[in-house]
Amino acid sequence: MERTAEAHTGARAMQEIFERIAAADTIIITRHSRPDGDAVGSTLGLSAILRASFPEKRVFLDNDDRAEYLAFLGDEGPRPAPEDYAAATLIVLDTGTPDRVANARVFDAKCVIKIDHHICREHYGDLAWVEEERSSVCEMIAEFYRAFADRLTLTRYAAECLYTGMVTDSGRFRFRGTNGDTLRLAAMLLDAGVDFERIFSQLGGEDLETVRFEGYLASKIRTTESGAAYLRISKRLRLKHGISLEDACNTVSLMEHIKGSLIWIAFIENDDGSVRVRLRSRFVEVQQLASRFGGGGHACASGATVNSRAEEAQLLAEADKLLMDYKEKAFAKSGFCPE
Numbered sequence: 318m319e320r321t322a323e324a325h326t327g328a329r330a331m332q333e334i335f336e337r338i339a340a341a342d343t344i345i346i347t348r349h350s351r352p353d354g355d356a357v358g359s360t361l362g363l364s365a366i367l368r369a370s371f372p373e374k375r376v377f378l379d380n381d382d383r384a385e386y387l388a389f390l391g392d393e394g395p396r397p398a399p400e401d402y403a404a405a406t407l408i409v410l411d412t413g414t415p416d417r418v419a420n421a422r423v424f425d426a427k428c429v430i431k432i433d434h435h436i437c438r439e440h441y442g443d444l445a446w447v448e449e450e451r452s453s454v455c456e457m458i459a460e461f462y463r464a465f466a467d468r469l470t471l472t473r474y475a476a477e478c479l480y481t482g483m484v485t486d487s488g489r490f491r492f493r494g495t496n497g498d499t500l501r502l503a504a505m506l507l508d509a510g511v512d513f514e515r516i517f518s519q520l521g522g523e524d525l526e527t528v529r530f531e532g533y534l535a536s537k538i539r540t541t542e543s544g545a546a547y548l549r550i551s552k553r554l555r556l557k558h559g560i561s562l563e564d565a566c567n568t569v570s571l572m573e574h575i576k577g578s579l580i581w582i583a584f585i586e587n588d589d590g591s592v593r594v595r596l597r598s599r600f601v602e603v604q605q606l607a608s609r610f611g612g613g614g615h616a617c618a619s620g621a622t623v624n625s626r627a628e629e630a631q632l633l634a635e636a637d638k639l640l641m642d643y644k645e646k647a648f649a650k651s652g653f654c655p656e
């Protein structure tokens with residue numbers, strides 16, 4: 318049974334969450350499925366802070382999937398038993414809607430807390446702390462630590478997990494949402510001993526086959542009339558080149574720097590034939606486009622799943638129109654359109 322929470326921002330939400338955590342004996346932390354650096358970093362980082370701060374509490378992570386490329390951050394430890402849920406306080410991180418939670422038992426918990434930064438109109442759980450303008454949930458957890466630093470312990474490991482999520486979700490501090498506070502919180506984590514060289518070498522590493530595949534794929538990038546760039550990776554192509562689904566999904570970044578292509582989209586066929594759509598943009602907002610296809614996310618980084626070539630074509634046509642309208646308006650206003 319989903320409970321509908323009222324979302325709060327800032328100090329009031331943090332205070333309520335701290336009180337619920339302080340009162341709980343068992344805490345379970347979960348995140349969204351198909352996790353990225355922010356989902357993994359925030360769950361591991363928060364659990365490390367809570368374990369170090371409250372050794373008497375039982376703190377679990379419980380998620381049904383994992384991301385190989387983030388395995389360097391360590392594993393999630395023993396999972397809770399089903400009967401642990403009834404008395405537990407459960408914290409869902411980085412997950413806008415309940416259908417995306419990587420844990421089917423969420424609403425078995427006594428108390429459900431949502432902490433998130435996705436654009437979302439309806440919240441779930443008993444308490445929601447949502448700040449859409451934050452560059453990452455890891456930044457919010459760092460803020461939470463800073464607010465209660467006299468009662469919480471930030472280990473070096475926790476700082477490394479949070480830093481990983483901050484750099485991945487903010488595109489190395491380049492995306493919208495990055496501000497002075499993001500960098501001050503990142504500085505706080507660096508002061509706790511983060512080894513960023515190790516983190517970046519782990520995040521940047523690619524197999525030679527993947528690099529070669531990307532070279533091949535670069536020649537397959539197409540653009541719509543208005544300049545939206547797109548790539549399609551069928552399951553057959555992926556298997557032929559021996560590329561994992563995860564690596565195939567990461568190729569969306571190949572289109573990131575194409576001048577004039579302010580929107581870029583990767584269509585990646587999943588094993589079951591459905592197609593994961595990864596939408597990225599600069600200046601133009603794509604979140605509403607994604608939500609028209611049942612997806613969502615952030616203003617300039619969203620995702621969706623489609624089930625036919627017709628739907629793919631429809632999504633591309635809408636992206637093309639969105640970019641066309643944006644460029645026309647920009648020219649009409651200033652005779653110039655950013656690239």
Ligand code: AMP
Binds near residue numbers: 417435594611620621
């Ligand atoms: P992705 O391209 O999968 O990395 O997604 C970009 C952003 O959109 C991430 O913050 C995701 O959590 C979010 N997102 C992806 N798919 C969906 C979806 N179907 N519904 C809501 N948000 C999504």
